[in-house]
Amino acid sequence: MDGLMLDSERAMLETWREAALTESIDADDGLWLSMVGMHDRASFAMLAGHLGEDAATRLRDTSYRLYDERVVAGLPRKNGLLELLDLLEARGIAKAVATSTRRERALSKLAASGLIDRFGVIVTGSDVEHPKPAPDIYLLAARELGVDPRRCVVLEDSEPGVRAALAAGATPIQVPDLVAPGEELRGFGHRIVASLGRAHELLDAVLRGGDGRVAGGVRG
Structure with a gap:
């Protein structure tokens, strides 16, 4: 989030x-x-x-x-977010918010930013014992969605989030914000893209059956 x-x-x-x-x-x-x-x-x-x-x-x-x-x-939404949500909803892709923020504040943020109705599943730091980089929050989100975490794509900006996604067996796409990923994190070989718009293009290609594989260390 x-x-x-x-x-x-x-x-x-x-x-x-x-x-x-x-x-x-x-x-x-x-x-x-x-x-x-x-x-x-x-x-x-x-x-x-x-x-x-x-x-x-x-x-x-x-x-x-x-x-x-x-x-x-109301905090500003990131550029490209609504278009990405529209894509996932048009394709019938189940989605969840998985945030380390405590529940009360997370719900307030999502409501004030006009996003809360876009997600049927919202998992917060209040709902798990072990926070990121432990995998708990993504395992719980996958369970709430009714899907295998190994079939989940996780969009993350931070290092703890990427580590949590990998530990859960999910496939992360990192969109860094204020903190650039270090060399150790880059060594994991996950996708690192410059914007949600680029993530949108990547996921759209995958959903269309093109050669836009999410896993594997291609960056851009």
Whole structure:
């Protein structure tokens, strides 16, 4: 959801900066970027390890308050998202949201952005014990959809998400947002594309029976 369907990571980074200034906490962008794709519990543990629990709590609470104001207003959808959803629906492809965000906030984001009615299955960080990069969230999403995870394609922007998809046996297509994939992640050989528009083209070719194989390390 975040960074893949919604252009939310930039909003998160901006509220992080504002919260750090408000609370007089020295927290650079690199620390926030290192937490992209993490579950709330894991990101707070990392934050507390760097800043101490008191500063981490103040920074988290203030940034959440500022960010929630943006969520209510509706976060921008990523370019190409609606066209991709239209393609999947026209082809009768079952789809789900699988996000590390806790359920209440995830539903608020999807509703405010006009997306909640596009998905019959929404799995969140509140629904699993082990967050990404563990495979739990994708195994649960596949089970809710009634499909074998090995027949699932996962669209992800973050490294924890790609690792989770691979661990679940699914086929990931990565659309990086603010954080570029490192060499180790690239070594997995999964598809890495520049935009949802390119992912749309790739999936359309597969669904039409063309030579647009999703698996295998072709990038573009």
